[in-house]
Amino acid sequence: MRSVVYPGSFDPVTNGHTDLISRAARLFDRVVVAVAQDTGKVTTFSSEERVALVRASVEHIDNVEVVAFSGLLVEFARMLQVRVIMRGLRAVSDFEYEFQLAGMNRRMAPDIETLFLTPAETYSYISSSLVREIARLHGDVSAFVSPQVVAALKERFG
Amino acid sequence: MRSVVYPGSFDPVTNGHTDLISRAARLFDRVVVAVAQDTGKVTTFSSEERVALVRASVEHIDNVEVVAFSGLLVEFARMLQVRVIMRGLRAVSDFEYEFQLAGMNRRMAPDIETLFLTPAETYSYISSSLVREIARLHGDVSAFVSPQVVAALKERFG
Amino acid sequence: MRSVVYPGSFDPVTNGHTDLISRAARLFDRVVVAVAQDTGKVTTFSSEERVALVRASVEHIDNVEVVAFSGLLVEFARMLQVRVIMRGLRAVSDFEYEFQLAGMNRRMAPDIETLFLTPAETYSYISSSLVREIARLHGDVSAFVSPQVVAALKERFG
Amino acid sequence: MRSVVYPGSFDPVTNGHTDLISRAARLFDRVVVAVAQDTGKVTTFSSEERVALVRASVEHIDNVEVVAFSGLLVEFARMLQVRVIMRGLRAVSDFEYEFQLAGMNRRMAPDIETLFLTPAETYSYISSSLVREIARLHGDVSAFVSPQVVAALKERFG
Amino acid sequence: MRSVVYPGSFDPVTNGHTDLISRAARLFDRVVVAVAQDTGKVTTFSSEERVALVRASVEHIDNVEVVAFSGLLVEFARMLQVRVIMRGLRAVSDFEYEFQLAGMNRRMAPDIETLFLTPAETYSYISSSLVREIARLHGDVSAFVSPQVVAALKERFG
Amino acid sequence: MRSVVYPGSFDPVTNGHTDLISRAARLFDRVVVAVAQDTGKVTTFSSEERVALVRASVEHIDNVEVVAFSGLLVEFARMLQVRVIMRGLRAVSDFEYEFQLAGMNRRMAPDIETLFLTPAETYSYISSSLVREIARLHGDVSAFVSPQVVAALKERFG
Numbered sequence: 001m002r003s004v005v006y007p008g009s010f011d012p013v014t015n016g017h018t019d020l021i022s023r024a025a026r027l028f029d030r031v032v033v034a035v036a037q038d039t040g041k042v043t044t045f046s047s048e049e050r051v052a053l054v055r056a057s058v059e060h061i062d063n064v065e066v067v068a069f070s071g072l073l074v075e076f077a078r079m080l081q082v083r084v085i086m087r088g089l090r091a092v093s094d095f096e097y098e099f100q101l102a103g104m105n106r107r108m109a110p111d112i113e114t115l116f117l118t119p120a121e122t123y124s125y126i127s128s129s130l131v132r133e134i135a136r137l138h139g140d141v142s143a144f145v146s147p148q149v150v151a152a153l154k155e156r157f158g
Numbered sequence: 159m160r161s162v163v164y165p166g167s168f169d170p171v172t173n174g175h176t177d178l179i180s181r182a183a184r185l186f187d188r189v190v191v192a193v194a195q196d197t198g199k200v201t202t203f204s205s206e207e208r209v210a211l212v213r214a215s216v217e218h219i220d221n222v223e224v225v226a227f228s229g230l231l232v233e234f235a236r237m238l239q240v241r242v243i244m245r246g247l248r249a250v251s252d253f254e255y256e257f258q259l260a261g262m263n264r265r266m267a268p269d270i271e272t273l274f275l276t277p278a279e280t281y282s283y284i285s286s287s288l289v290r291e292i293a294r295l296h297g298d299v300s301a302f303v304s305p306q307v308v309a310a311l312k313e314r315f316g
Numbered sequence: 317m318r319s320v321v322y323p324g325s326f327d328p329v330t331n332g333h334t335d336l337i338s339r340a341a342r343l344f345d346r347v348v349v350a351v352a353q354d355t356g357k358v359t360t361f362s363s364e365e366r367v368a369l370v371r372a373s374v375e376h377i378d379n380v381e382v383v384a385f386s387g388l389l390v391e392f393a394r395m396l397q398v399r400v401i402m403r404g405l406r407a408v409s410d411f412e413y414e415f416q417l418a419g420m421n422r423r424m425a426p427d428i429e430t431l432f433l434t435p436a437e438t439y440s441y442i443s444s445s446l447v448r449e450i451a452r453l454h455g456d457v458s459a460f461v462s463p464q465v466v467a468a469l470k471e472r473f474g
Numbered sequence: 475m476r477s478v479v480y481p482g483s484f485d486p487v488t489n490g491h492t493d494l495i496s497r498a499a500r501l502f503d504r505v506v507v508a509v510a511q512d513t514g515k516v517t518t519f520s521s522e523e524r525v526a527l528v529r530a531s532v533e534h535i536d537n538v539e540v541v542a543f544s545g546l547l548v549e550f551a552r553m554l555q556v557r558v559i560m561r562g563l564r565a566v567s568d569f570e571y572e573f574q575l576a577g578m579n580r581r582m583a584p585d586i587e588t589l590f591l592t593p594a595e596t597y598s599y600i601s602s603s604l605v606r607e608i609a610r611l612h613g614d615v616s617a618f619v620s621p622q623v624v625a626a627l628k629e630r631f632g
Numbered sequence: 633m634r635s636v637v638y639p640g641s642f643d644p645v646t647n648g649h650t651d652l653i654s655r656a657a658r659l660f661d662r663v664v665v666a667v668a669q670d671t672g673k674v675t676t677f678s679s680e681e682r683v684a685l686v687r688a689s690v691e692h693i694d695n696v697e698v699v700a701f702s703g704l705l706v707e708f709a710r711m712l713q714v715r716v717i718m719r720g721l722r723a724v725s726d727f728e729y730e731f732q733l734a735g736m737n738r739r740m741a742p743d744i745e746t747l748f749l750t751p752a753e754t755y756s757y758i759s760s761s762l763v764r765e766i767a768r769l770h771g772d773v774s775a776f777v778s779p780q781v782v783a784a785l786k787e788r789f790g
Numbered sequence: 791m792r793s794v795v796y797p798g799s800f801d802p803v804t805n806g807h808t809d810l811i812s813r814a815a816r817l818f819d820r821v822v823v824a825v826a827q828d829t830g831k832v833t834t835f836s837s838e839e840r841v842a843l844v845r846a847s848v849e850h851i852d853n854v855e856v857v858a859f860s861g862l863l864v865e866f867a868r869m870l871q872v873r874v875i876m877r878g879l880r881a882v883s884d885f886e887y888e889f890q891l892a893g894m895n896r897r898m899a900p901d902i903e904t905l906f907l908t909p910a911e912t913y914s915y916i917s918s919s920l921v922r923e924i925a926r927l928h929g930d931v932s933a934f935v936s937p938q939v940v941a942a943l944k945e946r947f948g
Contacts, residue, residue, distance in 0.1 A: 002476060002501075023587055027558060040765060072771040084501060089563075089573075089590065099563075103595055103757025104766065107775050113497055116563065116590040121437050121577055125261025133198060134262065139230040143265045160318060181429055185318075185400060242343060247415075247432065257405075261437055271339055274405065274432040279419055279911050283735025291672060292736065297704040301739050356923060388929040419915025420924065423933050441577025449514060450578065455546040459581050595753050599893025607830060608894065613862040617897050634792060655903055659874060716817060721879075721889075721906065731879075735911055745813055748879065748906040753893050 003082045004115075007034040007073050011043045012149045013054045014131055016123035020088045023117055025061045032080060033058070037070040044132055044156060056148040074109035085114045090124050161188040162242045162273075165231050167197040170307045171212045172289055174281035178246045181275055183219045190238060191216070195228040202290055202314060214306040232267035243272045248282050319346040319398040320431075323389050325355040328465045329370045330447055332439035336404045339433055341377045348396060349374070353386040360448055360472060372464040390425035401430045406440050477504040477556040478589075481547050483513040486623045487528045488605055490597035494562045497591055499535045506554060507532070511544040518606055518630060530622040548583035559588045564598050635662040635714045636747075639705050641671040644781045645686045646763055648755035652720045655749055657693045664712060665690070669702040676764055676788060688780040706741035717746045722756050793820040793872040794905075797863050799829040802939045803844045804921055806913035810878045813907055815851045822870060823848070827860040834922055834946060846938040864899035875904045880914050 004024055010017060010033075024031045033054055037047040045053065047068045054066045069076040077085060085105065087098050102114040118124070126144050135141050135153035142150050162182055168175060168191075182189045191212055195205040203211065205226045212224045227234040235243060243263065245256050260272040276282070284302050293299050293311035300308050320340055326333060326349075340347045349370055353363040361369065363384045370382045385392040393401060401421070403414050418430040434440070442460050451457050451469035458466050478498055484491060484507075498505045507528055511521040519527065521542045528540045543550040551559060559579065561572050576588040592598070600618050609615050609627035616624050636656055642649060642665075656663045665686055669679040677685065679700045686698045701708040709717060717737070719730050734746040750756070758776050767773050767785035774782050794814055800807060800823075814821045823844055827837040835843065837858045844856045859866040867875060875895065877888050892904040908914070916934050924931050925943035932940050 027587055027589070038769075040768065070769075072766065072769045075771070099592060100757040100759055100762055102592055104762055104776065106594070108766070108771060113501055113591070115501070116592075117587070118573060118576055118590075120580070121440055124437055124440065125258045127258055130258055130262055134230065134266075136198065137196075137228075137230045139233070139266060144262065185429055185431070257434060260434055264436070271343055271433070273343070274434075275429070276415060276418055276432075278422070279914055282911055282914065283732045285732055288732055288736055292704065292740075294672065295670075295702075295704045297707070297740060302736070354927075356926065386927075388924065388927045391929070416915045416917055416920055420920055420934065424924070424929060441574045443574055446574055446578050450546065450582070452514070453512075453544075453546045455549070455582060460578070595756055598753055598756070599890045601890055604890055604894055608862065608898070610830065611828075611860075611862045613865070613898060618894065659903055659905070731908060734908055738910070745817055745907070747817070748908075749903070750889060750892055750906075752896070 002028045002084075003030040003032065003080070004028040004084045004086045005032045005034050005073075005077050005080060005082045006086045007036060007069070009036050009039040009041075009043065009128070010050045010054050011039070011045055011128050012050065012131065012145060012152065013057050014123070014126045014128055014145050014149075016088065016090070016119045016126040017054075018057050018146070019119045019123050020086070020117050021058050021064060022061055024086050025063050028084075029063060031061075031064045031086075032082060033064060033066045034069045034073065034076060035066065037068050045152065049152065053146075053149050053152060057146040072108070074105050074112055077112055078109065083112050085112060087114060087116050089116045089118050090127075160186045160242075161190065161238070161240045162186045162244045163190045163192050163231075163235050163238060163240045164244045165192040165194060165227070167194050167199075167201065167286070168208045168212050169197070169201045169203055169286050170208065170289065170303060170310065171215050172281070172284045172286055172303050172307075174246065174248070174277045174284040175212075176215050176304070177277045177281050178244070178275050179216050179222060180219055182244050183221050186242075187221060189219075189222045189244075190240060191222060191224045192227045192231070192234060193224065195226045203310065207310065211304075211307050211310055215304040230266070232263050232270055235270055236267065241270050243270060245272060245274050247274045247276050248285075318344045318400075319348060319396070320344040320400045320402045321348045321350050321389075321393050321396060321398045322402045323350040323352060323385070323392075325352050325357075325359065325444070326366045326370050327355070327359045327361055327444050328366065328447065328461060328468065329373050330439070330442045330444055330461050330465075332404065332406070332435045332442040333370075334373050334462070335435045335439050336402070336433050337374050337380060338377055340402050341379050344400075345379060347377075347380045347402075348398060349380060349382045350385045350389070350392060351382065353384050361468065365468065369462075369465050369468060373462040388424070390421050390428055393428055394425065399428050401428060403430060403432050405432045405434050406443075476502045476558075477506065477554070478502045478558045478560045479506045479508050479547075479551050479554060479556045480560045481508040481510060481543070483510050483515075483517065483602070484524045484528050485513070485517045485519055485602050486524065486605065486619060486626065487531050488597070488600045488602055488619050488623075490562065490564070490593045490600040491528075492531050492620070493593045493597050494560070494591055495532050495538060496535055498560050499537050502558075503537060505535075505538045505560075506556060507538060507540045508543045508547070508550060509540065511542050519626065523626065527620075527623050527626055531620040546582070548579050548586055551586055552583065557586050559586060561588060561590050563590045563592050564601075634660045634716075635664065635712070636660045636716045636718045637664045637666050637705075637709050637712060637714045638718045639666040639668060639701070639708075641668050641673075641675065641760070642682045642686050643671070643675045643677055643760050644682065644763065644777060644784065645689050646755070646758045646760055646777050646781075648720065648722070648751045648758040649686075650689050650778070651751045651755050652718070652749055653690050653696060654693055656718055657695050660716075661695060663693075663696045663718075664714060665696060665698045666701045666705070666708060667698065669700050677784065681784065685778075685781050685784060689778040704740070706737050706744055709744055710741065715744050717744060719746060719748050721748045721750050722759075792818045792874075793822060793870070794818045794874045794876045795822045795824050795863075795867050795870060795872045796876045797824040797826060797859070799826050799831075799833065799918070800840045800844050801829070801833045801835055801918050802840065802921065802935060802942065803847050804913070804916045804918055804935050804939075806878065806880070806909045806916040807844075808847050808936070809909045809913050810876070810907050811848050811854060812851055814876050815853050818874075819853060821851075821854045821876075822872060823854060823856045824859045824863065824866060825856065827858045835942065839942065843936075843939050843942060847936040862898070864895050864902055867902055868899065873902050875902060877904060877906050879906045879908050880917075
């Protein structure tokens with residue numbers, strides 16, 4: 001069985017993430033969405049909330065699991081016996097950071113491969129940080145995230 | 159009457175910003191410089207100070223107004239009945255962030271267009287954050303900002 | 317009356333170009349699409365054909381003129397008494413070339429300003445060269461160009 | 475059975491290509507290396523030679539086939555009943571072109587997905603065009619390509 | 633005697649930094665590694681610790697000195713009577729920030745030149761921030777930093 | 791004696807090249823400008839003309855020599871007993887190509903180092919290819935190249 005792990009902070013999950021997950025679900029038998037508990041930053045949502053929002057956004061896709069993880073991604077992937085990490089690429093700045101991350105992960109775990117997918121172009125400009133910024137200013141984010149995330153952002157930013 | 163809004167945090171306004179404003183003032187009947195009150199970050203200058211420093215730097219240009227705004231930019235533009243947002247592009251990293259921002263603004267307000275100008279190449283390397291950093295270390299920033307901003311930075315960083 | 321000139325080789329015009337032209341037509345009183353007769357390269361269509369195809373693609377927009385030009389763009393703009401050049405930005409590589417071009421044009425004609433627009437994200441990946449390549453291999457390009465251009469490409473590549 | 479097609483001009487195949495093929499061969503049951511017969515450019519090696527050189531470079535990998543193809547890649551992939559295209563990403567300029575190509579392919583064939591892998595960093599600077607350039611100037615390319623390609627380049631450039 | 637100053641925060645020094653220092657030591661008679669005391673951010677290691685770790689990593693190279701500095705780099709370089717600043721370039725995002733920095737330094741000190749070196753490709757993906765992140769999550773960083781830095785990170789992150 | 795070689799096609803030399811040469815001449819005892827005889831492309835000027843135009847542009851700088859070379863740059867550098875190659879960096883696209891080139895040169899000649907300088911920002915947008923393009927269209931290039939090059943371009947393009 002071919003599995004892939006898709007890690008991220010998902011603070012919150014966007015339609016761009018969901019698009020990538022559904023693409024991965026067609027390519028692999030099993031997609032594990034791995035929500036980082038400890039992102040090294042203050043998050044808008046707790047890891048439990050972030051997991052719950054990803055789950056609500058992908059519940060229509062059969063072969064997807066959503067779990068929280070802590071510690072190093074490559075060790076988590078090994079524990080799951082998954083040899084493939086998936087990352088999304090939207091833009092050049094994504095690419096550079098991802099290249100560094102993939103390079104260091106490859107050195108720590110040469111048996112694990114990182115592959116990249118691009119979202120549909122209609123999602124190419126969506127980022128979690130801009131979604132949070134718009135929600136903080138009480139803008140309408142319903143074109144960028146699922147209804148559950150809209151509700152959660154409204155509750156958070158009043 | 160053709161109007162344009164030029165938003166930013168202007169913390170502080172630089173000669174690069176002023177160059178862009180004077181270019182816009184030749185292309186449009188009215189330029190509204192919109193200073194974000196709430197930038198989501200700790201700023202070196204208060205929004206009142208930032209507005210005052212922009213005003214001092216552009217007082218020689220007739221068709222420019224400087225105002226503070228809060229909330230979403232596209233809603234502020236609509237309130238002003240302005241259909242055009244101007245942003246400066248200096249570098250590739252500018253471009254990527256601006257592309258995301260323009261994409262999300264376009265989705266929220268399809269009637270509002272974002273256009274981009276580049277500063278004179280002699281200003282292409284100036285950024286507010288590097289100006290603050292140099293001033294913090296007591297360097298001479300008089301080649302990068304107006305005399306009023308030089309004075310304000312000196313007072314701030316002692 | 318505010319006018320803008322939008323130069324290019326348009327070999328052939330794509331839906332991305334048409335999107336930019338319609339955006340410009342809302343911002344300016346008059347849009348002059350300037351088709352370069354001499355692009356310095358072998359073109360798939362003659363300049364007459366390229367002009368005709370742009371005209372067919374924008375005939376529904378009132379305030380647009382399509383003309384061929386030869387020689388330097390900034391001199392053509394001056395002859396038209398147009399002070400604004402518009403260029404599209406899709407990607408980082410666009411930006412770099414455009415930055416060079418805008419810089420040299422600004423030095424030759426400081427009175428003429430270059431401004432940039434981005435196409436709708438759904439057109440962000442379309443380029444004339446990829447359209448030609450797909451048509452050369454007898455692929456279906458009807459999602460990327462107007463019906464007239466589809467027909468012209470079919471005739472050209474058999 | 476999971477299959478992937480890896481298209482390119484391979485003029486000639488480099489150690490960077492071979493590295494990507496061996497990575498793909500671990501992720502997929504079957505890797506089809508698709509050598510473009512008609513690249514739209516003058517090539518140094520004929521398509522038969524390019525196929526033969528790829529074959530010689532990957533003969534130690536079991537689940538790899540090397541074939542020539544003409545026409546549109548997405549149609550070739552469909553004929554093979556392969557739903558996944560693999561492309562290598564070394565640098566930002568790669569990314570931009572690949573993003574355009576993937577966007578246009580996705581529009582023409584929404585059922586086919588493009589995924590990206592990065593070569594080991596030790597191959598990140600190798601390109602077929604620089605290899606050809608060095609060989610043309612009689613430099614030693616044995617660190618960049620297989621012994622068979624070294625021999626073929628020597629014969630070609632004397 | 634030709635001297636160069638290599639400034640940075642070195643929080644902590646990586647094998648990529650050490651590679652650049654040893655390259656500089658072959659090009660110049662004297663290399664001054666200048667560790668910024670005040671980086672404007674919270675650092676993982678104090679400036680004394682960062683200086684000590686750089687020293688431990690370069691003790692095998694004769695013509696290298698490691699010193700802490702505060703204030704503006706160009707003034708520090710002048711005080712040392714050094715006219716050349718060296719910076720490393722790994723990636724596009726490095727390049728943009730460095731271009732801004734070099735531009736502003738050149739304006740403040742036209743007599744001082746900034747030159748750039750690239751690390752060996754095997755170090756091109758290493759960054760201090762990713763090293764800190766991996767160490768924080770108790771990953772093995774011994775492939776990226778010297779044994780002394782491994783020990784210091786272990787002590788810091790427990 | 792510290793020497794550096796600055797290679798290029800210089801078709802034709804621009805004020806940006808001359809700026810870099812004069813910067814190098816202050817950092818090194820001897821600067822060898824190496825004009826590639828065989829650039830792999832059709833050039834506007836012969837290698838003799840290109841050498842003569844570079845010489846005319848740098849005759850006011852004492853420690854500069856201008857020579858034509860053929861074959862591999864690293865072998866030419868070794869023959870000159872020069873261990874340092876200098877290249878200019880204006881933009882991101884420069885950087886990527888230069889990174890590839892430096893990587894391959896380093897593999898072929900680990901004893902030779904490549905270093906990079908940036909031109910003054912006022913020259914950052916000038917490229918030989920745009921200069922040729924403007925001259926071909928009979929535009930005024932006197933702000934971008936030396937008087938000798940202006941004359942040579944006029945003669946060439948009539």
